[in-house]
Amino acid sequence: MTLDPRTPTRTSLPRLLAAPAAGPVVGLTAAVLATSVGAWLTEPGPVPGLVLPPQLVEFGVPLARVLLDVSLTAVLGLGLLPLLFSRRQAAELRPVLALAYRGALVAALCWLTAALVSVVLQTAELAPVAGVTATTLSDYVRNFSGAQALLATACVAAFAAALAGIGIRAPGQLPARLLVVTVGVGLLPLLATGHSGELSARWHDLTMVSLELHVFAATAWTGGLAAVAALLLTRPALLARALPRFSGLAGGCLAVVGATGVLNAFVELATTPGVRVPAALFSSHYGQLVLAKAGCLAVLALFGGHIRFRLLPSVARGHRTVLAGWIAGELAVMGVAFGIAVVLSRSGVLPAGG
Secondary structure: OOOOOOOOOOOOHHHHHHOOOHHHHHHHHHHHHHHHHHHHHOOOOOOOOOOOOOHHHHHHHHHHHHHHHHHHHHHHHHHHHHHHOOHHHHHHHHHHHHHHHHHHHHHHHHHHHHHHHHHHHHHHHHOOOOOOOHHHHHHHHHHOHHHHHHHHHHHHHHHHHHHHHHHHHOOOHHHHHHHHHHHHHHHHHHHHOOHHHHOOHHHHHHHHHHHHHHHHHHHHHHHHHHHHHHHHOOOHHHHHHHHHHHHHHHHHHHHHHHHHHHHHHHHHHHOOOOOOOOOHHHHEHHHHHHHHHHHHHHHHHHHHHHHHHHHHHHHHOOOOOOHHHHHHHHHHHHHHHHHHHHHHHOOOOOEOOO
16 A cells, blocks of 8 residues: 555644644643642752651642633633624624533533642641541631632632533623623632732732732633634634734733732732842742743743734734644743742742752
8 A cells, every 4th residue: 555645644743733722732731740840849848757748749739729720711711702702793603602601611610620629639738647537628628718718719610610501501791701700709719818818918908909910810811812722713704803802802911910920029029028129039939930930921922922913914814824833832831820820829938949
């Protein structure tokens, strides 16, 4: 048997990156890898007399959190997708909207599962000797705000799944609008128990608002881009309508993420006793992670600028472009930034060697 030389015998990397699902898959993979590497690099050394939890738990806690964040991001992105079109286009969009709501349902269930798994893993982390029992779970939930926040966001995830189910039966913009609001509500308990909850009263209110804006903007930007990649890349007519609107949204999100990120990092460093700014950016794990995240943001600005000013005009005219590959690259960098953010939320302002 003789093979036709024009027939490809294997799938090339450019072809893989051009697939609609490539971008979200690449982004998820990058987030998991970045979280794993970051958790390993910042893992504290053994303390005499202190029993450490198993390695599976040590690495499972941040991985469960990044999966929670990615699932939540997918719900928001899929909720934003219908809002990139006018109501007059509802009939034409019905098949795409049904897919978006089905995806949101799956993502909401993953969000719910990741939140509950996180409660179990964090219980194992805090009680390595006793292990996870009904008593230790009850004590953890009753005494730690982090567990209460995870249970609260799990309830919000269940509500988001119900909204997605309604959207599947009656595709339209109202369930999408409610999903966007629901994700914002689901973020609040998670953020309230992070670094902002540990700051002095002088900075607490400002940093809470700043952190909510920071995380919501980053989530909307990433989730929206992944939804566009997964559902619109193979629909050029719809892509030409949606991408200009999303590009404007992404530009605003970039500005918000950058401004609030600088503010949050400055407040965290400036309110830590014995820490000098900007020296701590280079001498602590926290500062180094902030610099790495800032580097990701700079790369994302370059990616976004190229898509907006070089590729968007061709997409609007219905011409073929290499947009899929650029989106996959942007989502990969976003995944790395998400992984860094998860590790950052678990790192104090300690010396890099400590």
